[in-house]
Amino acid sequence: MIKAAEKVYDCLHRERYRYTLDSPVDTGLFAHYADADAFQVAVYDAKHLLPQARVIFRIEPRDGSFLINGALGLDYVTVTYLRGAPMAAARATQEAILARLP
């Protein structure tokens, strides 16, 4: 569930939102972006160097219309949308996915 959606400043030609969630993000989020032809999911795990570190991830569709940044265990993600005609639809879709998370 989305607890709060805050529009945050972005200096590029994009709109960025920080979504605070009811629960910390887990790998269940990735299931919504499992289609490798449509999405690129990249993770970076530095626990071998920083034991307290969380696994960072970024999710981007092949068309580049949005970008999700976050880390497993954090209670928020940021989603950056490209401005333009498809932005409203991309935002609605991503917010629906986040709203369905536990």
Add this chain to the structure above:
Amino acid sequence: MFDFAEFDYDFVANRLVVGGEPMVLHCHHYNVFLQRSIQDAEYIDSAPILVGAAAEVAFAQLTDLLARTADIPARKATVEALYRASGLGLIDLGALTERGGDVRTRSTHYSIGWKEKFGRSRTPVDFFSTGFLAGALAAIYGLPLADVQARQTACLSTGVTEDVFVLGRGPANFTIFAQRQNPVLNPMADDAEPATSVDRKAITRAVAAMPLPVNAEGLIAVFGLYLTRLHADYYNRISYAFEREMTAATGRQGVEVAADLFIEAGHVCAFNTMGGIMTSPDWDALVLPMLKTPEDWFHGIFAWWNACGYGVAKVMDVSPTGATVRIYNDYESVGYRRMYGAADHGISYLVTGGVAGVMNLIYLGDIHTKPALTTEFYDRLFKRGQAFQARMTACQAMGDPYTEIHAELPEMAEGGHRLEGAGVSA
């Protein structure tokens, strides 16, 4: 293809050397601000400097990288891949011949970044790509750099749909600089840094290994900005060649003018890049779990800074009223000495502005609350006269064993005089 991950980061000197060229990370705010600062001095003919500096480093680097590749299409592919991996955008060199040719692209960092930061330009702004392509043409075909010409005839920043670069043969239409000397790195002392719960070395290693994603446009959009991994000596050359021309035109005042401009560029770098990092999920995931105090934040961000190729920064002291950062082999000093020998004044401008900028973000800007990094916030934080100011108390380019920057609030400075500007050796 090309992947920076194939080149080892030197964790002793905190440098990444690729094809003989040290590479550093900077964002589009810094890149275009620095360029515009140089261009704004209209009585200096800056275009040949800006193009020539890029041509110099690209030619040197590509000559090295392409030495074992004889095939021309393979050479072109390497250049295109390096350009993209650097976050510079997309180029297609397919139409290029030994005589030159046109390069057209819908995505370049400088053109897009300029428009994002400053709005439309009246004239083309991508001097870096112009010089890079000149150096590439020469390196791909084994030509003397002095026999290559390059100009940009169309630019995305002006509102058109593509950048056009025209390459040809003939006497270079940009500055050909004197050969640089081999870099000399100073040994590091075992300086005692204050105790902190922040594992600085681990942060540096983790960040240096973190992939920088390049998008479909060949841009690295991270931390809310466009990042590049460019040649340290590009920044050094444009800065110090400009400073020398200013000094030739106006005398010693030229140093003061250049110092003010380049330290301000350091503020812009700190505010946007370091501020963007400290408000990112990446920071929250990697570093935040170790941070308890504002001083920890300072240690954390300089540990991150050490992964950017800038040299080895050691935080000697930090408190709410000031900080001292010692840097061994800061890229500005190393580059200056390669180009011009020993300096007679402090030249580590980026890090001077950077230290003050980070202090402002942490102690005056409450960066832990994730403020919006707007122009208005920048002006409020840096231009009200109450901001931290920094000075060089030592500079490696002058022969000191390291560069050292001290930042403090204006009221802390003896006599209340303005601190920033070209420093003197300790």
